[in-house]
Amino acid sequence: MAYHKYKVGQLVDFAPSRPGVPTSGRHYEVVRLLPAESGELQYRVKSKGETFERVAKESELTRRTSA
16 A cells, blocks of 8 residues: 655645646645555645645655745
């Protein structure tokens, strides 16, 4: 069984693997843990600069190093 690397409330940097996907910067907060799809764990993330949440694969997220 795979375990999520990030926790709800954790700040992360989001870099979408699909080129051309617009984002409001890289800084996001994990708001929900989602099950795996195609063998990769997923998360729901939200940026303060957006009014909606995004679904991100674990490989698209990195730990935020600065505030």
